[in-house]
Amino acid sequence: MSKKDTAPKVTAETMAARQRDISVSEFFAKNRHLLGFDNPRKALLTTVKEAVDNSLDACEEAGILPDITVVIEDLQPDRGRDVKQSRYRITVVDNGPGIVRKQVENVFGRLLFGSKFHRLKMSRGQQGIGISAAGMYGLITTGKPMLIQTRPKANQPAHHIELAMNTKTNRAEVTVDEETEDFPLQRLRNLTPGTRELASRGEYLSPKDYPTGTSVTVELEGRYQKGRGSVDEFLELTAIANPHARITLVPPSRESAAEEDDPGTKNRAGKGATPADISTEDPQAAPAVTTETGGVVVFPRGVQELPPETKEIQPHPKGIELGILLQMLKDYEATEKGGTLYNFLQEKFCRVSASTASEFCSAIKATSRTKVADIEPPQAELLYKAFQEAKLAPPPTDCLAPIGVRQLLAGMLKGVRAEFYAASSREAEVYRGRPFQIEAAIAFGGELAADESARVIRFANRVPLLFQQSACSSFKSVTETNWRNYDLQQPRESLPIGPLVIMIHMASVWVPFTSESKEAIADYDEIRKEMKLALMECGRKLGAYLKKRARMKREAERRDVFQKYIGEISKAINAINGTDAKALYDALLAQAKKRTAIADLQLDEDGKRIKDEDPADQDGVIIVDAPSAPIGGGTAADPFAPTKAEAARLKVAAMQNDEPPLLDVKQAPRAKSKGSGKAEPAKHAEPDKGGAKPKMRLVGGKLVPVEEPGLF
Amino acid sequence: MAKKPADPKGGSLTTRIKERDARTRNRIVDLADAVAEKALAMREPKIEIPIRAKSNTIWNKKQRVLQMGQATSERELFNLNQAKQFMQTCLHASSIKDLIGAEKTLSLRGMFYKGLHTVAGTKEKTFTDQDESDGILEDLEVSLGALREELHIFAKKKGTMIGNITIIDSGDEIDCRRMGSGGYAIPSIVEPDVIQFKKCDAKFVLHVEKDTVWGRFNEDKFWQKHNCILTEGGGQPSRGVRRLLQRLNTELNLPIYCLLDCDPWGHYIFSVIKQGSISLAFESNRLAIPEAKFIGVRSKDYKECGLTDDVQIALNDNDTKRAKEIAAYPWFAEHKGWQKEIDLMLKNGFKMEVESLITKDISYVTEEYVPQRLKAKDWLE
Known part of the structure; x- marks a missing residue:
């Protein structure tokens, strides 16, 4: 306080001397959490995520089926056992169109530079922050520049460029710029025994698969760990939402030491990534099941079609803010000197016809000749109000590329090992003048953990959302859906419990995230309602399946009971009157089979006669044939696993061989169920040799499992 | 119980047994044929x-016995x-055919074991316990229309007899006057082909509920003093005991007097002895003794005999309910004496055991109570 007098007086002038531009790059360098670089583990994930998102967008825009390889190298493999973070080199290679040389610095070296921000078009990235921020994070933590290789033209050398970003100028400084034939990098093929094996089979970074493409390498301080919110999970989910992409992950040799307060390091059961048991089989026969070879995880391509190309749309009058309207008016005046309001409305908005444009003009007491330049702010406000009150057609929806029921199923099938899959795709709807479309899928049973809460996997424009689950509209829609209607357990206002994976996808030209790190979808009523409707559609399919399964189980039990005693009866009758025991047995067995089939048609839970609808006949349903697994069956070693995997592969194969691209899903399972459906129950009637099923006996008219027989 | 090969039975009896076995066997074969034919x-x-x-169950008012009606149920395989x-x-059924062929008999428990094995291809046993097996055998009795002994099956021995009678049991002469303190154990099958009455001096039969009371009577040589036969059935009398009493009643014209507890259970035992039971209604004609008489213990005895409060056992809800059910049985409903008897018990609110009479004197029941009642003909029909 005593210094007060001696301190130089701060004046407006001295303050002005200190006031200067803050570079966006500088701002984000200091506020890295806004971009998802809050901690080392998330930094690693975000880097992979941004690069993969960019790659997928680029491939799709160029009409190339994406083939993406993610390599994470641990650069300090000899660090101490309890060191929580390490230096990693992340390389993401795609087979996209490549980047022309002169754009490389802009794409990778500047924040807020991108093609996606200024348009209303469905894409993964929106702001153009991601990959440059990752490069900057790497530079800050390791001092190493970003390394880019890109080959925009096949049969021509690739560019090899090393970039370091200058945070002050928001410009990249190129430190190395040369041409190379080494693309994709030979070094990556020799990394581990797994990569060598796959490369020798031509299945890993084979130059023929990457005629064009881009490879980005970032070195950073990070932490690699499996589990929730990990790179593994991100890629697993990305593979589910992008069944047209083939993704390969080469993880580092070891995980980082665990951190106690780290959320979600627990590994969930029922993950798609599976042991190498199938990888030894002919890969052609198993096209759609995730495989692992020497640590290298391959998420194969599930479908061969790219998502339909999306159109860019003009904003819808109901979807803009007043400020934006003012800016648009200003921009229009700048480009179309003397342009009229009448033209502006028709050109810059969707769903505004000539007659609606005149209606808007008269609503603010303007004419069709009124110039944009003459619109005063109060008038603009009136116009904005008129927008809100007008009756307009909703925005066009050809700007959306939903994943589609068939592809959703293919994605779930390869990523989640369950026995029942259902998917539904809603019609496009509108929130705040922006079109969006909700899709949902569920997987049930199989190897999923039975006694845990359902796992919710969320996607926005095919990008997995890994954090802030409970803040997300999709999560709320799951808890608000009454799963008890579909024979599942559900504590009040919570996730249902059971072997269940619930997937929700929102496709939109502008996904309303709750924050810039794009982790949760904002809770608009319109969006949540659509999500619930999609979930209910899936739920109904699951309910039908569960009822059918319970019926089949009952039938099998009934048959078991009859069959068990038929042999004894035949022997006893033979002993009394000499009837041929074998003939008698066969006659009774034939009757038992016939009767259980008939009885099954006749009763449901309430003993009412019901139609025998096969849940597999519904649209958007795949059932992997393993109905013998008891409801609530654990994830313990399942003797049927190989059979299930085979069955799944058959289904997928069947789907792929049917050429009509969409909506053939119902035919594949039906064709299958016709072939084996009626004969199938016989499988259950066979005497149980393995003893996997509990023996049942009658007690007081009810079937109860029989204990191991004790002494009498 | 295997029949002795050197059985000095009359030829006609052996022929009858052979005919009976053939009939049973044919019925079993018919049953199997029906199953095979349908299948x-x-x-x-x-x-x-x-x-x-x-x-x-039908109450045959004329014959005063319970009889089985015509209703049948179908036992289905595919249910x-x-x-x-x-x-x-x-x-x-198959086991019984074996028994008939081998001319041997088995106990109920023996039958349980004969049928017991693991169902082929499973870990389940054919019978969970003997109760299951016993029930099936009763089903077979009624569906084959053959009695238990005709199926070559017998039950556990239950009940005791002593008194002025000589019988022949499987060819052995048994003088029931010389049975010591234990008495003659009544076998489960007492049909004429097993037991014949040789010489009977007794004038009546006193049947008591339990062996404890029976022991009291035997020690006091009641049967000698009063020239009777003394039996007990160990609570609810078995078929063997009931059949023997019925034969003593019908063949030797001996009246049957019952000394049972004054409680719903005692009343029910009397009802079974007299009218037959629901589960064995098909055998009532050879088990029921419509002339049997209930001499005690009576509700009025508490006052009449001057018993103390100590012998009272309070009726619980179950007892009350049961007593009302029994009072509603048609043969009790139309009997004023029984209505009064049960009413009084309910009014008293307690029940009494036969042993309660011992509070008066060790031998009160044998020396005073029963002789007085018999003399005064004070009983309930």
Whole structure:
């Protein structure tokens, strides 16, 4: 306080001397959490995520089926056992169109530079922050520049460029710029025994698969760990939402030491990534099941079609803010000197016809000749109000590329090992003048953990959302859906419990995230309602399946009971009157089979006669044939696993061989169920040799499992 | 119980047994034939079994016995609740045919073991316990229309006899006057081919509920003093005891007097001895003794005999309920004496055991109570 007098007086002038531009790059360098670089583990994930998102967008825009390889190298493999973070080199290679040389610095070296921000078009990235921020994070933590290789033209050398970003100028400084034939990098093929094996089979970074493409390498301080919110999970989910992409992950040799307060390091059961048991089989026969070879995880391509190309749309009058309207008016005046309001409305908005444009003009007491330049702010406000009150057609929806029921199923099938899959795709709807479309899928049973809460996997424009689950509209829609209607357990206002994976996808030209790190979808009523409707559609399919399964189980039990005693009866009758025991047995067995089939048609839970609808006949349903697994069956070693995997592969194969691209899903399972459906129950009637099923006996008219027989 | 090979039975008796066995065997074969025929014709095999339940029991007022009605149920193979019983019925039918062929008999427990094995291809046993097996055998009795002994099956010995009678049991002469303190154990099968009455001096039969009371009477040589036969049935008397009493009553014209507890259970025992039981209604004609008499213990005895409060056992809800049910039995409902008896018990609010009379004097029951009642002809029919 005593210094007060001696301190130089701060004046407006001295303050002005200190006031200067803050570079966006500088701002984000200091506020890295806004971009998802809050901690080392998330930094690693975000880097992979941004690069993969960019790659997928680029491939799709160029009409190339994406083939993406993610390599994470641990650069300090000899660090101490309890060191929580390490230096990693992340390389993401795609087979996209490549980047022309002169754009490389802009794409990778500047924040807020991108093609996606200024348009209303469905894409993964929106702001153009991601990959440059990752490069900057790497530079800050390791001092190493970003390394880019890109080959925009096949049969021509690739560019090899090393970039370091200058945070002050928001410009990249190129430190190395040369041409190379080494693309994709030979070094990556020799990394581990797994990569060598796959490369020798031509299945890993084979130059023929990457005629064009881009490879980005970032070195950073990070932490690699499996589990929730990990790179593994991100890629697993990305593979589910992008069944047209083939993704390969080469993880580092070891995980980082665990951190106690780290959320979600627990590994969930029922993950798609599976042991190498199938990888030894002919890969052609198993096209759609995730495989692992020497640590290298391959998420194969599930479908061969790219998502339909999306159109860019003009904003819808109901979807803009007043400020934006003012800016648009200003921009229009700048480009179309003397342009009229009448033209502006028709050109810059969707769903505004000539007659609606005149209606808007008269609503603010303007004419069709009124110039944009003459619109005063109060008038603009009136116009904005008129927008809100007008009756307009909703925005066009050809700007959306939903994943589609068939592809959703293919994605779930390869990523989640369950026995029942259902998917539904809603019609496009509108929130705040922006079109969006909700899709949902569920997987049930199989190897999923039975006694845990359902796992919710969320996607926005095919990008997995890994954090802030409970803040997300999709999560709320799951808890608000009454799963008890579909024979599942559900504590009040919570996730249902059971072997269940619930997937929700929102496709939109502008996904309303709750924050810039794009982790949760904002809770608009319109969006949540659509999500619930999609979930209910899936739920109904699951309910039908569960009822059918319970019926089949009952039938099998009934048959078991009859069959068990038929042999004894035949022997006893033979002993009394000499009837041929074998003939008698066969006659009774034939009757038992016939009767259980008939009885099954006749009763449901309430003993009412019901139609025998096969849940597999519904649209958007795949059932992997393993109905013998008891409801609530654990994830313990399942003797049927190989059979299930085979069955799944058959289904997928069947789907792929049917050429009509969409909506053939119902035919594949039906064709299958016709072939084996009626004969199938016989499988259950066979005497149980393995003893996997509990023996049942009658007690007081009810079937109860029989204990191991004790002494009498 | 195997029949002795050197049985000095009359030829006619042996012939009768052979005929009886042949008849039983034929009925078993008929049952099996019906099952096989239906099965091979792709129809559901069924076994018809008369219903052994109150609903199918008829009170024959003229003969004063309970009889089984005509209603039958079908035991179906393709019915979840019946499949196992169907199998068990076939197993036991086959076992009985074996027994007849081997001319041997088995106890109920023996039959349980004969039919017991693991169902082929499973870990399940054919019978869970003997109760299951016993029930199936009763079903077979009624569905084959053959009595237990005709199926070569006998039950555990139950009940004791002593008194002025000489009988022949399986060819052995037994003087029931010389049975010591233990008495003659009544076998489960007392049909004329097993037991014949040789010489009887007794003038009546006193049947008491339990062996404790029976021991009291035997020690006091009641049967010598009063020239009677003394029996007990260990609570609810078995078929053997009831059949023996019935034969003593019908063949030797001996009146049967019952000394039972003054409680619903005692009343029920009397009802079974006199009118027959629901589950064995099909055998009532050779088990029921419509002339049996109930001499005690009576509700009025508490006052009449001057008993102390100590002998009272309070009626619980179950007892009250049961007493009302029994009072509603048609043969009790139309009997004023019994209505009064049960009313008084309910009014008293307590029951009494026969042993309560011992509070008066050790031998009160044998020396005063029963002789007085017999002399005064104070009993309930």
